[in-house]
Amino acid sequence: MPELIEQMYCSQQIVIPPKFPYILKRYCKAAIKTQPYDLLRWSFEYFSALSQNRPPPVKLRLEYPIYSTEGGLTRGCLKVLANQLARMTEIPLPVVRRAWRGFCLDPNELKRIFCLCEVYMREDSVPFLRFIAVAGGLLTKTLTHTMILLCEMLTKEPDGGSAAIPVTDFLAMYQYLARVDASKDVKYLNGYREGETPKPETIVEEETQPEIEFEEEQKLHELSTAQVATQEAAPTGMVAGRQMSITSGEFIVANVEREIMDYIDDQIAVLPDPDLKKKKAKPEEVQMIKDLLEQFLDDNMDIIVPEVEEVEEEEEAIPEIIVVYAVPGIGPTVDNDLVKDFEEYALEVSKIQADVVMPRNIRHFLCPPLEMYESEFKKEEVSTVDVVTD
Known part of the structure; x- marks a missing residue:
């Protein structure tokens, strides 16, 4: 019981913020x-x-x-x-x-x-x-x-x-x-x-480029066309089952051949009899050298002929379609002559009204129409039945 009595609250113990009633009333x-x-x-x-x-x-x-x-x-x-x-x-x-x-x-x-x-x-x-x-x-x-x-x-x-x-x-x-x-x-x-097609922004930027950048691009284009022509005219060879252009990788092949020959000389130098160098190689030794060469080319093929990654074609995103319903409060486009007539009227009236316009100016009988009414843009249908012409 004493614990319950200590936990009980009275109105004097509950504190209400002074602004709370005002905030609640406004809400x-x-x-x-x-x-x-x-x-x-x-x-x-x-x-x-x-x-x-x-x-x-x-x-x-x-x-x-x-x-x-x-x-x-x-x-x-x-x-x-x-x-x-x-x-x-x-x-x-x-x-x-x-x-x-x-x-x-x-x-x-x-x-x-x-x-x-x-x-x-x-x-x-x-x-x-x-x-x-x-x-x-x-x-x-x-x-x-x-x-x-x-x-x-x-x-x-x-x-x-x-x-x-x-x-x-x-x-x-x-x-x-x-x-x-x-x-x-x-x-x-x-x-x-x-x-309606979007306005191409990139075309405008390309047209405003300076003449210096255009000349540099033309030079690069000529160099690229010449390189493509030499590659098409040169023969191609097969290396470890992969095709490689001789002209494009000529300096790489020379370095690879030098490294291969150095590697073979090191392997022959390990043999016990130096006179074997002067003798004809046995089929086992030739096969061993071929295996070493193939292994070396397979390990370094990414450097000799880098693989070209195929770029996957991105699927066109589905456009977001929003249907905008007819808005009678805006209606069709207004003729330019009507717009100019009303602008002249509004500017003339505002001169004596401290440059302001008000609804009573629009309701005035001298105010020109702000829009084309239905009777103005619909042609009257004339019957042509039983009409006698000369």
Whole structure:
């Protein structure tokens, strides 16, 4: 009994850190506002961000109803991602993946965004504005609504304001989205669009080599061709069952012959009668010398005629195929005339607005269209039945 009494605890013995209730309260509010798909994984990312003094993956408010993509991306997630990554113009891909993983979003959808950004398996970083623009296109139905959404995501004004952003950032995003064709499903092979070939980087380097290196390569090529010609013209012999070029190993054969003769002289000098040197060799002695010669050649064949290792042909790796579905928020490519008209309008309007653009400028009746509507690029079908012509 005395031992049990000593081990019992009371409320005075349990010490609660003073900041623990505050941390727990903030965590509960963040979980309620964010509504994460995987609470355990999101909690790990939440406390990891707090320990590393990074903005945690927490939505600004509860979204209801939630309009999201198949991968789970919502407008609230995109707003927080823009705030987390806004410090860098070029974002390393691991940083984007970590921020994406913080909201428990689908990694396959991130791969599709990287493919549309033309950086998947190509570059180590992605431009911030390009990433946000493509991700915003997944949440809308037209390019015009995508640009309005980007203004709301990147503005530094409070909610309910004009949602203005710099005109340079706005035009950079619009110009990129205008030249992207996302009107249909497309396959990407190792990050390259189907039918698109990678740009050869080695050819550019060879073209920029100085003239001195080109002359040296030409001399080496001439020497190699001359050596090949002499080897083809010279006869070849067989040594211990292996073929050897006489011209290529002439100096090696001379050294081998000298060593063989010295070795034979040493063996004959060991014989008891020196007069045997003048007599004709017996068949047993000839056979003995042949055996010694064959053994010597077999032991040193790797030096005389080095074996050429056969290089195994590497099998072509299977390319990684990613299907990027049609994105209505980006749509087909926009005509250059429409892009130029809108650029002139945006630059003219921004002069009296401190070089910023806002959604009300896009909704204005004087604003030229940002995209080609369906009625503009579909030709009207005219019936030719029962038509009388002269």
